[in-house]
Amino acid sequence: MHTGRKLQQESIDVEENVSTNCGLINTGDHENDFNGIGVENFLKGKVIFITGATGFFGKVVVEKILRTIPAVSKIYVLIRAKDKQATNQRLKKEIVDIELFKCIRKMYGEHYEAFMMNKLVPVVGNVCESDLGLESNLAMAIMQDVQIILNSAGETSFDQRYDVGLKINAMGPYNLLAFAKKCKKLELFLHVSSNDDIKDETFSSQNSGRFHPTVSFVENEMKLALDYVRKTIKDDKVDHNMRELGLKRAKKFGWLNTYSLTKAIGEMLIEENRGEIPIVIARASGILSTYKEPFPGWIEGI
Known part of the structure; x- marks a missing residue:
């Protein structure tokens, strides 16, 4: 079994043999290189916690880090699953085995999976829950270990169900922030949002700046959504009705759609x-x- 250091050295040794179709590969030491902004040096040796890593954006972030900064210590990957076995299966199917990582596979050859499993630590959890739904001992260990938290979890449908959007896009970041406050070594909390978080231009200027939601506001909106489900459940159109409710609430508060609002x-x-x-x-x-x-042209989810 290769250690992390040996695996890192192998990536440097084989760099020249990797196909140029794999884009820019940068694994050397560049303390004296001032062309960048210092991201590489900042991430070296760091312990990172990522949500949404099985999503389209999150996968690209994980690949970029592991390909260009193999000296990163490790990456905790929060995955929704029923148990540890299911989490490992999702990690392999949705990250390790996909085409996006083919350049790293070329770099490490037969040691590719060993490298990936040495760097990636899948954990069962959910941003919608307190302490992210982590088992207590594991949560404590991560709190003592993690230095960077990157939140890319989210529900991205513009006409998403209102209750789902509130849980994931609104309360998810709040729950993760509460977890971050317990992390002893935290240096950075990076939240991936959207440039679509813009208001409807027709929204009255009289209301501009007055929308400052609190946790209580979200809880009340969740209660509203639950009551709406109860009232319309006989229609057998709960999913449709929840999407309609989301659009109505978005318009009420001045946003174009439920995604932008949440x-x-x-x-x-x-x-x-x-x-x-x-x-x-x-x-x-x-x-x-x-x-x-x-490499050019990789995309997923269409």
């Missing part, structure tokens, strides 16, 4: 409750296929 609430809850946590909110614009790295 993502905006998530951002606001982070800002309101951040305390001393070092926060970065990254607002991604429209996300399409890969441009150059790890």
Whole structure:
């Protein structure tokens, strides 16, 4: 079995043999290289906790880190699953075995899976739950270990069910922030949001700046959604009705759709409750296929 250091050295040794179709591979030491902003050096040796890693955006982030910064210590990957075995299966099926990681596979050859399992630590959990639904001993261990938290979990449908959007996009970031406050070594909390968090231009300027949702607001909206389900459950159109409710509430508060509303609430809850946590909110614009790295044209989910 190769150690992490040996596996890292192998990636450097085989760099020249990797196909140029795999984009830019940067595994050397560049302390004196001032062309970048220091991300590589910052991430070296770090313990990272990622949500949404099995999603389209999250997979690309994981691949980029492991390909260009193999000296990262490890990455905890939060995965929704019924048990540890199911979590391992999802990690293998949705990350390790997919085409996106073919450049790393070329770098490590027969040692590819050993490298991946040495760096990736799948954990059973859910951002919708307190302490992310983690088993207590595991939660404590992660709190003592993690230095960077990256939240890319989210429900991305514009006409998503209102209750689902509130749980994942609004309360999910809040629950993760509460967890982050217990992490002893935390250096960065990076929340991936959306450039679609914009208001409807027809929204009255009289209401501008007055929307400041709290946790109580979200809880009341969840209660509203639950009551709505109870009232309409006989219609056998619960899913449709919840989507309609989301659009109605979005319009009421001045957003174009349920996605924009729930993502905006998530951002606001982070800002309101951040305390001393070092926060970065990254607002991604429209996300399409890969441009150059790890190779052109990779896309998923269409």
